[in-house]
Amino acid sequence: MLRRWTSILQRRGVSTQRISRLIHDSVFKVHPSVSEALAENKPVVALESTIITHGMPYPHNLNTAKEVEAFVRAQGSTPATVGVLNGRVHVGLSEEDLDFLSCGSGLHKVSRRDLAYAVSKGLSGGTTVSGTMIAAHHVGISIFVTGGIGGVHRNGESTMDISADLTELGRTPIAVVSAGVKSILDIGRTLEFLETQGVCVATFGRSRHFPAFFTPQSGFASPYNVADSQEAAELIDCASSLGLQSGLLVAVPIPEEHAAQGQEIEDAVQVAMKEASMKGIRGKDVTPFILQRVSELTQGRSLQANMALILNNAKVGSQIACALSDLRRRRRAPESPPPQKERALPPQPQTVVIGGVNVDFIAKGNTEKLLLGQTNPGSVLQCFGGVGRNIADCLSRLGEAPLFISAVGTDSHSDAFLGYCKHMNTSAVAKIQEQRTATYCAVITKTGEMSLGLADMDIHQQITTQYVSRFEEELSSAQLVVLDGNIPVSTIRYVCSVAKTNAVPVWFEPTDVEKAKKPFLSESWKALTCTTPNLVELCAMNQALGLPTPDVLPKTRDEVLSCAASLSRPLLEHLSCVVVTLGSLGVLLCGEHVDGGVRLQLRPRSALRKGRLCAVHYPAVSIPPEDIVNVLGAGDSLAAGLIAGILQGQDADFCVRMGLLAARLSLSSPHPVAPSLGTDTVSPQGVRSVAWPSPTFLWMDHVGSQ
Known part of the structure; x- marks a missing residue:
């Protein structure tokens, strides 16, 4: 696509130096595989990168990132991992970019709040749910897969500690596929806050049980459920057709074969939360600490469950993206188009x-x-x-x-x-x-x-x-x-x-x-x-x-x-x-x-x-x-x-x-x-x-x- 754009600009008499500036000075850099898929209206799935920079230790973070991307491709979609490298927002990362984010030093956690600063200062880091949503929507991606979203922290009614993920879902029309909300959060208040933001929440599957990351049931219910990827695609497409400027949350329960470890992990979560409180860990540092501590307490079993649910989310999100692409392709094409041989190709441009x-x-x-x-x-x-x-x-x-x-x-x-x-x-x-x-x-x-x-x-x-x-x-x-x-x-x-x-x-x-x-x-x-x-x-x-x-x-x-x-x-x-x-x-x-x-x-x-x-x-x-x-x-x-x-x-x-x-x-x-x-x-x-x-x-x- 970049080659074609360059050719078009050259035909218009734009100098090579000017073309170079137009291509390379942009704040957003879209990987060629992603831009080509979007141009051809093929399914694309956005992926966050804080799981690489702050969510898992090396080399598990790099292996998981590569495995998730391969899993997305195997389902027929193009992966678009989002990250900030040297002040540019990359939508789609090369292997070298993934390597850098998995073991680089001085990497930042980039949310909506941090995005402008990171770009203006030429910083690098992993994008959170909100940061990834902004980038994905900017380039026209409809589906974003993550592990779990942030929410209202416990005692949030006093501390006002509420994740930017929730407000971003209220103002950016992206469908977020996740394993619900992390159990370290106040799930009930999180669902109430999402309702206030006008966010449609639906559990994926036959049940309306709202999942809590490591466990398929949190004790709370989603307002709706979608039985399969086709129903999810129809919901997303309908929201787009209505012109709603809020996002959708599709909550996917962890696979049953890994759900048995849920109680053990939940017990470890409670221990880790108490330790975080005693050590005075607050804000955006809480989640990485707890995930690391839970992995130690469960001797790595939480890490295996984490990888399993992320891969499952990637599978579901990719299937939804494929169904959405097919749905829109069928709508765009006339039901009885004239045979291609009878229609001469239009001149270009x-x-x-x-x-x-x-x-x-x-x-x-x-x-x-x-x-x-x-x-x-x-x-x-x-x-x-x-x-x-x-x-x-x-x-x-x-x-x-x-x-x-x-x-x-x-x-x-x-x-x-x-x-x-x-x-x-x-x-x-x-x-x-x-x-x-x-x-x-x-x-x-x-x-x-x-x-x-x-x-x-x-x-x-x-x-x-x-x-x-x-x-x-x-x-x-x-x-x-x-x-x-x-x-x-x-x-x-x-x-x-x-x-x-x-x-x-x-x-x-x-x-x-x-x-x-x-x-x-x-x-x-x-x-x-x-x-x-x-x-x-x-x-x-x-x-x-x-x-x-x-x-x-x-x-x-x-x-x-x-x-x-x-x-x-x-x-x-x-x-x-x-x-x-x-x-x-x-x-x-x-x-x-x-x-x-x-x-x-x-x-x-x-x-x-x-x-x-x-x-x-x-x-x-x-x-x-x-x-x-x-x-x-x-x-x-x-x-x-x-x-x-x-x-x-x-x-x-x-x-x-x-x-x-x-x-x-x-x-x-x-x-x-x-x-x-x-x-x-x-x-x-x-x-x-x-x-x-x-x-x-x-x-x-x-x-x-x-």
């Missing part, structure tokens, strides 16, 4: 479109005015829409092969969508269990004006950062990423961050007034290259930036154009182009002046030479009102026509006219994107029947002179 899928119901009245409170004569049509889907559909018909990332439910609507959109690359569309595919109902008048709209689009919130990050390699190498405003703000921020790092242009298609603001609620908007708002959405973008906007929108043509140009001006400090859609008035193209028009290229503004800015108005292509059938996909077809023209290397005039022709075709079609749309039907050179009026040049100034 390709365009990536991230946005919504809707099943649209268009109710069109037979009159110019609809009467509320009574039945109006008209017709109802079902079709497939969604801003992201419309753009991907249009681009697919115009010779591009975009990867479309979205989410649908497991219902008849999703099946119909996948059947209708076989001409598109829908391999990245997730099918979410027990969710409804988004639906949209629009009521329009005879002339095509919107009268009322109703939307059921909650599933768009499932296009999460966690899901989209599975396609980071495609995003990093894309020639263009198109976002629609339906996706969550966090996903927009993530995509903009990836795009900025890899110099990938981003096209933002707002879908309504509120959603138009999403990139502008943070610095994300500065990573955008182009956006296509209408005048109301453009006002909303300015308002989100704290800029003044008119109280009342203008009515006359000249006032509308002047207002649109003024509102576009602040955005052009970072965007290359703003395309303001004006309905029947056409399009206002705003950007850098070149050769009497606007430079329309997919490059970040920082890559452009600073010079004049201008706005050019293109009137709409006329269409009789009676020919307007569906207005829902016109703006999306316009944007896709523009994008296709740019990707083909056409000039601004050609691109805008191509977009206007695509919009006109879709307006006269019952579908949001006209099935007749193609390179021959929207090419300005091929369509001779349209009389193109000359565009109007409005204004000009210099960057930085508002």
Whole structure:
């Protein structure tokens, strides 16, 4: 993966020295085997390293670490042991790294509290449960296996000695597979604290008995149980689909053949705890002391039990990871995909479109005015829409092969969508269990004006950062990423961050007034290259930036154009182009002046030479009102026509006219994107029947002179 990333950066003209800094200066270092497995959506299991640095004596610690990793591989998963080496967080360790952590000197125990300090000082150490969870979640690992988690210490109600593991489980969405809680802790209060943190706790197996590390029963019960790895995977996947930002604890009882030693070990634990108290040992030093002392008192039998439960946890965690990977792979793939031989491989790099899928119901009245409170004569049509889907559909018909990332439910609507959109690359569309595919109902008048709209689009919130990050390699190498405003703000921020790092242009298609603001609620908007708002959405973008906007929108043509140009001006400090859609008035193209028009290229503004800015108005292509059938996909077809023209290397005039022709075709079609749309039907050179009026040049100034 690193080699491919290096190749991509070299093609982009990034110097070898800069590439080296990008790769090696990162705080996180992901082992190639782990990054490749994540990129291919294969099962990965995170493992902690304090068991190596502080949990067992040498060489038992090294042997156990290697044995656990081998055990994970044997179950079909990739192990990702996490540790801090010389100030860098390693996710996946080499044999040399394991050797260093097993017998190195001056090694630290690195929890959430210690992570920033260890990195800033260039220290080395083993990551605890909380430290490992942070690293695993950062790179996209869902399953983490450990021996036992920390908890509320005995007398914790007085000392407030509560492990950071518990609060981390409350705020980091990772599934932790462990043998419950160490018996040296207050298990009852630990379970109460986990409930307060919103952590789902489930015992693995038929029983709900909550295990206590060396013994299968602690005297307390888990709220739930999962019978097998498949049930556990479904629970984890459901938590992810719900967007919960808390973790899961899967408590695995120690194998029965080792449980007989439990009472002997428990007696030794009580002795060791009294000794620790007498010697004044406190805080993070308590657990290593007790484990070492118990091993001495039991003549190594506790160490054997410890290794047995860790290997058992690794087995269970790996099986869950495999089941989760299979579950998500089945959901991502269409149920009846076209044979691979029939689908040509898309060019690399390709365009990536991230946005919504809707099943649209268009109710069109037979009159110019609809009467509320009574039945109006008209017709109802079902079709497939969604801003992201419309753009991907249009681009697919115009010779591009975009990867479309979205989410649908497991219902008849999703099946119909996948059947209708076989001409598109829908391999990245997730099918979410027990969710409804988004639906949209629009009521329009005879002339095509919107009268009322109703939307059921909650599933768009499932296009999460966690899901989209599975396609980071495609995003990093894309020639263009198109976002629609339906996706969550966090996903927009993530995509903009990836795009900025890899110099990938981003096209933002707002879908309504509120959603138009999403990139502008943070610095994300500065990573955008182009956006296509209408005048109301453009006002909303300015308002989100704290800029003044008119109280009342203008009515006359000249006032509308002047207002649109003024509102576009602040955005052009970072965007290359703003395309303001004006309905029947056409399009206002705003950007850098070149050769009497606007430079329309997919490059970040920082890559452009600073010079004049201008706005050019293109009137709409006329269409009789009676020919307007569906207005829902016109703006999306316009944007896709523009994008296709740019990707083909056409000039601004050609691109805008191509977009206007695509919009006109879709307006006269019952579908949001006209099935007749193609390179021959929207090419300005091929369509001779349209009389193109000359565009109007409005204004000009210099960057930085508002």
